[in-house]
Amino acid sequence: MTLTPEDIADLTRLRHDLHRHPEVSGAEAATAGRVRAALAPLGPDQIVTGLGGHGVAAVFSGAAPGPTVMIRAELDALPIPEAPGPAHASSVPGVAHLCGHDGHSAILLGVGRLLARQRPAKGRAVLLFQPAEEDGSGAAAVLADPAFAPLRPDWAFALHNMPGLPLGQARVSAGPANCASCGLRLRLTGRTAHAGTPDTGLSPAAALFELIPALTALGPGGALEPGFRLVTLTHARLGAPTFGITPGDGELWVTLRSLTDADMIALKSRAGQLAAGIAAQHGIALDLSWHDDFAACDNDPLAVAQIEAGLADAAIPFGPADGPMRPSEDFGRFAGTGARSAMFLLGAGPDSAALHDPAYDFPDALIAPGAATFTAILRRLLG
Known part of the structure; x- marks a missing residue:
C-alpha cells in the first residue's frame, strides 16, 4: 500500500x-x-x-x-x-x-x-x-x-x-x-570603575580571556572516534559598549560535544572545575548554568x-x-x-x-x- x-x-x-x-x-x-x-x-x-x-x-x-x-x-x-x-x-x-x-x-x-x-x-x-x-x-x-x-x-x-x-x-x-552536546553559560561578575581609575574596580577581562583558550583546549575536536571531545565558543560579552566605564561583568557561552554520554559527564565536570578555578584566581564571582542538553x-x-x-x-x-x-x-x-x-x-x-x-x-x-x-x-x- x-x-x-x-x-x-x-x-x-x-x-x-x-x-x-x-x-x-x-x-x-x-x-x-x-x-x-x-x-x-x-x-x-x-x-x-x-x-x-x-x-x-x-x-x-x-x-x-x-x-x-x-x-x-x-x-x-x-x-x-x-x-x-x-x-x-x-x-x-x-x-x-x-x-x-x-x-x-x-x-x-x-x-x-x-x-x-x-x-x-x-x-x-x-x-x-x-x-x-x-x-x-x-x-x-x-x-x-x-x-x-x-x-x-x-x-x-x-x-x-x-x-x-x-x-x-x-x-x-x-x-x-x-554526538552528545550541552551548552555552558558562564557569568562573571566583578565591579565597575571609571575608565580613568581602573585600579578601583575589578574587571573580569583577564579571567574571561584566560577562560576562552582554557575551555576550548578541553575539546580540541579531531576524528569522530572514542574519546572525541569538542568545545566551541559561541558567544562572548564583556561589560557595556562605553569608553568611560571599565567592565564589571562578562559572559561566555560554549558548547560541549562528545561521542558518548559518559565522556560528556566527564567533560562537563572538567569544564566546571576549570572555570571555577580560574574565576577564583582572579577574585571574580562565577555563575554556571547548563542549556540545550542532548544525549x-x-x-x-x-x-x-x-x-x-x-x-x-x-x-x-x-x-x-x-x-x-x-x-x-x-x-x-x-x-x-x-x-x-x-x-x-x-x-x-x-x-x-x-x-x-x-x-x-x-x-x-x-x-x-x-x-x-x-x-x-x-x-x-x-x-
Missing part, C-alpha cells in the same frame, strides 16, 4: 501550511493543532495531546497482542529568518522551518493515512509528533510526562533529511549516530536491521552512513526507555542548502519515500 497522487498533493499542501506558520521550541501550540486536525479524520484509536508541552501522539492498534512501535517526527522550527524564495515562505518574522521538521511531520501524517486504510494486525503503532527537538528539551519532557508512560515503545524509529546525499537515497549504520544517539543493530529491511521493501536505495554526526539529535533519549531505536538519513539532494541555512527548504519529493519506509517497517513488525 502506497500513498496516492492525491495523498501526496494533500500532504504537500499540509507541509507548506506548516512551513508558513513556524513556531520555535516550546511554542508549537498552533502547529500541534494543525497536526491534530489532520490526524482526526484518519480515525486513530487514540490521540494524545499536550505531551511534554505541545506533543501529539496518534495510536493505531491491532486486533492481536504485539509490540508497540513508535515513529517520531518533530514539530518545532528555528529562530532564524528565512531567505526570500518559496511561495510558502514563513509568515513569522525571524522564525522558519530550516531543518525540515515540517517535512518530517508531513511524512508521519502520510504514515497515518496508510495505517487508517490498513490497521496493524497486532500490537500498536504510535505516531509521535514531538515538541522542542531543536533545544534538546523535547524528548526528555515527553518521557517525563505521565501521559506517555502507557505509550512507551518496544521499538522507536525516526529519520532526518540530509542535504548533500543523493535525493531520496538513505544512509543508516549501527552504533554512534549523533548521544546510538543506533541499535536490530533496529537498524528493521530499517534496512523496510528500505528494501520500499525500494529505496540505501547504504551505510558516513560515520557518526557531530550535530546532536534528542531522539537518542528514547533508547533510555528500553526501546530498540534507530534513525536513518534521507538524502535531500547534493544541491540542497544546508540545514539551518536561511535558504533551506525541505524537498517535497521525500514525503513519499519517507512514508513508504516507515510503513514497511511497521508492516514487518506489526503485520
